[in-house]
Amino acid sequence: MSESFDSLVAQVIDLRHRLHRHPELSNRESGTRDLLESLLGAIDGVELQRLGKTSLLASVTGTGIKNAATKNAAKNTAENTGTGRTLLCRAELDALPIQEETGLPWTSENPGVMHACGHDAHMAALYAAILWYAAHRDFTGEIRFLFQEAEETEGGAVDLIDSPLFDGVDEAYAFHSINAPAGRLLIPPKRATNGVAVFRITVHGKSTHGSMPHLGIDPIRILADIIGQLAALPSNAIDPSHAASLTFGTLKAGDAANQIPDAAQATGTIRAQSHDDLQRLCEPAKTLTVTIAQAHGAHADFEYGAVDPVVNDESITRRLLAELSATLGPDAVQESGPANFSDDFGFFSDRFPGAYLLLGAGDKAQGMPYPNHSARYFVLDEAIEPAVRAWIALIGARLAA
Amino acid sequence: MSESFDSLVAQVIDLRHRLHRHPELSNRESGTRDLLESLLGAIDGVELQRLGKTSLLASVTGTGIKNAATKNAAKNTAENTGTGRTLLCRAELDALPIQEETGLPWTSENPGVMHACGHDAHMAALYAAILWYAAHRDFTGEIRFLFQEAEETEGGAVDLIDSPLFDGVDEAYAFHSINAPAGRLLIPPKRATNGVAVFRITVHGKSTHGSMPHLGIDPIRILADIIGQLAALPSNAIDPSHAASLTFGTLKAGDAANQIPDAAQATGTIRAQSHDDLQRLCEPAKTLTVTIAQAHGAHADFEYGAVDPVVNDESITRRLLAELSATLGPDAVQESGPANFSDDFGFFSDRFPGAYLLLGAGDKAQGMPYPNHSARYFVLDEAIEPAVRAWIALIGARLAA
Incomplete structure (x- = not known):
């Protein structure tokens, strides 16, 4: 990709450090929401809507110029009267009640609260995808980017799932970081979580x-x-x-x-x-x-x-495995079994077909032997660029499919 | 009794208020012990010995002049080589971790600690008996007055029971306050506690x-x-x-x-x-x-x-019922069933014959509906004089028996 892609990655790595420094507990993520809202409010082509307690939806609608020919109206739901598929792409806002022990220069400045489950990296990668598609709107369809509150506790997805803001969504996607080589995508073709x-x-x-x-x-x-x-x-x-x-x-x-x-x-x-x-x-x-x-x-x-367990749509997911492998390279993508954790993205996968992809945060060889929710867990910076590429490729593949 | 008895009662009611003001938790009763030790140290005819963590034994030995004729050497144990019976009379030093709510002028000055089980009154009455018998040593035998640590918790009697200071004891006695008309003695002839x-x-x-x-x-x-x-x-x-x-x-x-x-x-x-x-x-x-x-x-x-349950010696106790009733008046004494609480005096009643007497602290009609261990429980001042009379009469009866 271009020089502008490299500058986008540098920008979101900075954003990710900023998010990591200022973690907020579930249902209290208004500072994080406000930051994203003010940054995205300055971007042409992004529509913002608040929902739930502190959640934020950023929508980018394609101009339909380039790939209108690939539109397949038959796949749209009755509610979706747009000209292409509507995708929901989700990241989580909240951090955990853990005292950080990473020793990072951009360590948490909020005592006893820490992004110990990679949500800072998930948000940054999703933010990059918004910027990318806001600048490349030559597609048919709509992308709704959700920054979701309270994934770590009760509430979160269950309180949001019936929002009319999700009417017309055709497919839903999320990434979650996990111990694996930084940036590698692990794709479970069926069940993805417990x-x-x-x-x-x-x-x-x-x-x-x-x-x-x-x-x-x-x-x-x-x-x-x-x-x-x-x-x-x-x-x-x-x-x-x-x-x-x-x-x-x-x-x-x-x-x-x-x-x-x-x-x-x-x-x-x-x-x-x-x-x-x-x-x-x-x-x-x-x-x-x-x-x-x-x-x-x-x-x-x-x-x-x-x-509920997150259950990936097998036909979509197998197709993504092939397409992302072709786009990102075979070493960047592999089929995997389910993660041993759970995620309230299960409420979305119950309602919409789609996929939940596991993103390598770093592994033991890279100095990241600590599991999610450890006071020493974080997503290595090296994982950010691959995550951004993966979102861009995934969205592109599903808009074009 | 005499004018000196009235002044004794006034003195121990003051002492009792002082003890109530300064309650101490189990195994930390050194302030209470020090106070009793300094007061009793000034009394002729009283020998003091510390034992356990904070316990105090005050002994008064009779001069054998008046009632040597009633001595019954056959009743003494082998260890008791004295000239009469040796009695152990016990009160407890410790208070409870309760914030007092009595509203008394002499309320606890130790926040969160309270004499809510009458031990202040038990100590004061026992103290009066020491003063009485130190001034009236014309008896045969020995009286050992025990101020015992940690009745309310583990420790207490179990840690003291094997002390050589109890060698030669023939009989053991204790009073415990309970909801009943102030000063009335309730005497269980067999089992006294659980x-x-x-x-x-x-x-x-x-x-x-x-x-x-x-x-x-x-x-x-x-x-x-x-x-x-x-x-x-x-x-x-x-x-x-x-x-x-x-x-x-x-x-x-x-x-x-x-x-x-x-x-x-x-x-x-x-x-x-x-x-x-x-x-x-x-x-x-x-x-x-x-x-x-x-x-x-x-x-x-x-x-x-x-x-263990406190079990009274039935023949001693039935005899005491008759004798105390004769001395103190029939309204002052009644036979009763066991109390529903327990008391580590059970360690003493396992080893020595004797009796555990329940002392009326006051009843509902007297404004004391609250049970032992309530933040509003205390022994009414009106119960102190009868308690002092009861100790003097009981000791006199058992020394003369």
Whole structure:
């Protein structure tokens, strides 16, 4: 690409350092949003709209001059009355409650908050793609670039997914950084992440002194009963050939050994490889919790937020594998299995076909042995240019397809 | 009694207010000990010895002049080579981690610490008895007055009971305040308190991410299994006609829903009406805990501190009921059932015959509806004089018996 591409890359590496310096926690990313909004507000051909709490949508519509001939109206949804495909491309705004230990010159200036999941790099690469396509609008269709709030916590995609701003979207795409050679694209042709539900069980009993158990209802004993039953669910409710787990992370009840408390709480996670499997665990877990508590004369809540696995559209993804390999070079792209984390992009992949691509942040040989969410994890600068090229190529391929 | 008795009572009511103003937590009662030590150090006929961490023993030996004739050497133990019976009379030094809400003019000056179990009144009444008998040493025998550390927590009596300072003791006595008309003595002829064991279970598993349970050992699921088994012990290990309970008070494990923690902890209490019943619950609880954890490939600790029930010597106690009723008046004394709390005086009643008497702190009609350990509980001043009279009469009766 041109000299202007090189200057674009230099510019977004600077932006990425700036974003990394000023991380913000989920649902509080207004400073990040404001920065992107002010930068993009100065760019011709970019339309901006706020959505959710702090999210930002930047749209670029093609002029339809160059590749109008490749338009395939039959592929558009009924709502999409444009002249080509409408793509949704997403990056995440939020950082994590982690004290950074990278020792980078552009380390976090916000104590206890850190971009430890690569969202700074994701935003910078997406920003570059916006600038590129705003300057190269000789395509048919529309690209909606989403900077999404609160991917790391509950909220985020689930609160945004029904926005009318996504009406007419045909396909949805996202990149996520992962330990692998910097800039390499790892493309899972089917499932790309785990589905996960984070749950909280609260058993409401009735407090009484330990010497008078008959005057109360012990929520701890009831919670223990529930835990025993729930722990056996994956082994019994799910096809044994499917990966599934239900595990506990925390327990909390009471203040004193001699006082039966009012309530007892447990949290944990349920993981499964499909929406159906996730529901086949969450629903019986809820029923067992509520029913066991009732049987003891207590009541209990089973609250959960489920994120479906991100499932890539296999035909789109296999085509992308071939096309990106041709454009970026065979060493830059490889087929892979799913990541072992989850991502609320699952809400988008449930609604729109598309793909979720894993982007190498750097690997052990490059000095990046630390996994996502480590206080030492970051995306190497060397990964930024390949990520920008990948977005430009992916969007180009899907607009032309 | 005389004018000097009235001045004694006025003096110890002042002392009691002073003690109430300066409460100290268990094992940190050195200020209280120092105060008593300096006051008693000025009294002729009182010998002082420190013991344990902060405990104080004040001994008064009779001159044997008046009632040498009533001496019954056959009742003395082999170790007691004195000329009469040796009595141990105990009060407690420690206060509780409670922010006082009584609104008293002599309220606690130590934020978050309060004499909410009447120990200030117990000490003052015992102090008065020391002064009385130091001034009236015309008896045969010895009285050892113990100001005991750390009754409210582990330690206390269990750490002191083997002290050589108790060699030669024939009988042991204590008073404890309780909601009842101020100054009334409630005397349980057999069992006076519950036996209790405070336990802590710690299951040591192996932490792993929730997506990889096979790489760790979940201590939460194992703890749940243990809780279920332990909860059924009282119903199965104990004579159904005996009161017994095993209840849980706290749960604690982990920091994050998605991370299986290294360890999980529960605390609770076991209560029983005899030493044997208490052991019949504690030992199987420990065995079940350790064995269930082993069966899961983990290990677990079951730590407990047991306090036996205080069991009064029935023949001594029935005789005291009659004698105190005659001395103090029939309205001042009544037979009662056991208190529903426990007291580490059980270590003394296991070793020495004697009695544990409940002292009315005040009742609802007198404006004291609050139970022991309430932030509004205190012993009414009106209870002090009867308590002093009761100690003097009890000691006199047992020295003369």
